[in-house]
Amino acid sequence: MTDGSPQIARRDLMRGASAAMVTLAYAGKAHAIAPSAPPFATRFAPALNAFRELGGPDIPGRLQWMKAHGFRAIEDNPCRRRPVAEQELIGQTLADLGMEMGVFVAGRWAGEHRGEGPDVPPLTGGGEDAMKAFVTGIRESLPVAARTGAKRMTVFPGVKSPQLSHDRQMANVIEGMKRAADVCAAADVTMVLEPLNTRVAYSLSFMTSPDEAYAICKAVGSPACKILFDFWHVQIEHGHLxxxxxxxxxxxxxxxxxxxxxxxxxGTGEINYATITRHLWSKGYRGIIGMEHGQSIPGAEGERAVIAAYAALDDEARK
Incomplete structure (x- = not known):
């Protein structure tokens, strides 16, 4: 599907050709690089598992397909749980293609925010065991960053501790983040702290607002500890984006x-992403923008609709 814009029409014409090039390239060489479309000016990053219909099932071929359609970055939340060989394949393919890894989830998996995590003391509750467990999870994530070339890792403080006040939990989180930031800074990797909404997704999450994340980052005082601003979470919990x-x-x-x-x-809901994209561009943001969402239409048609939505936003960024 196309909205008739020259950019989308150009990509539609390339689609069949690029798929053929990927097939031929990977028949002969593990990391051959297919010719690419001009990149988006904005560094949009699909999830690694996106575009499986049009890009194909294998990771190197799908990454080539993404590059051939204008993307220059990806993100992969579950990367820490992938086999080491697969992490290495992702990192090598991204390097060969001149693409970048955005974020993956560090430490324990997000089930802990629903009370489904392993039997590990939460950072919010404080204590040396909790601090060590948190820092160990971060430390164990750094080799994943090294293999994939990632410079940022998504980090969550964990669930609320019912025994302690919010202020006491905040102090515990800050202490844990300070320790983890020292470890990350030595590896030149940044933790990005993601506030989560409690209305739709993570009812037990401790950190729910950008203000809380801001207070933590200011208290930690390290370039290795920053905020991940997910507009979907912030819209649900707060608005006033x-x-x-x-x-x-x-x-x-x-x-x-x-x-x-x-x-x-x-374009499928209430958030005015055209205005947001122009605002980010005007503020000088040229970093990665993660595409942290599903698609409104299933299959290949829906994947084309996603590309059309981002091509339109890319035009908005440069207005």
Whole structure:
């Protein structure tokens, strides 16, 4: 499907040719690089598992397909749980293609925010065992960053501790983040702290607002500890997106898109991503924008709709 714009029409014409080039390239060489479309001016990053219909099932071929359609970065939340050989393949393919890894989830998996995590003491509860367990999870994630070339890792403080006040939990989180930031700084990797909404997804999450993340980052005082500003979470929990973004801007290290309701591609819900994209561009943001959402239409048609949505936003960024 196409909206008739020259950019989308050009990509539609390339689609069949690029798929053929990927097949031929990978028949002969593990990391051959297919000819690419001009990149998006904005560094949009699909999830590694996106575009499986049009890009194909194997990771190197799908990454080539993404590059051939204008993308220059990806993100992969579950990367820490992938086999080491697969992490290495991702990193090598990205390097060969001149692409970049955005974020993956460090430490324990996100099930802990629903009370489903392993039997590990939460950082919010404090204590030396909790501090060591948190820092160990971060330390164990750094080889994943090294294998994939990632410079940022998504980090969560964990679930609320019912025995302690919010202020006491905040002090515990700050102490744990300070220790982890020292470890990350030595590896030249940045933790990006993601506030989560409690209305739709993570009812037990401790950190739910950009203001809380801002306070933590200021207290930690390290370039290795910044905010991940996910517009979907912030819209559900708070609203006032541009004002909220501006109020924490000096600590923002990464941003993610996803419309609401439904967490699908921009243009399918209530968030005005054209305005947001222009605002980010005007503020000088040239970093990665993670595409942290599903697609509103299933299959290949839906994947084309996602590309069309981001091509339109890319045009908006340069207005």
């Amino acid at each position: 541009l004002a909220t973004l501006d109020s924490v801007w000096d600590e923002v290290g990464y941003v993610q898109y996803g419309d609401n309701p439904g967490r699908k591609e921009p």
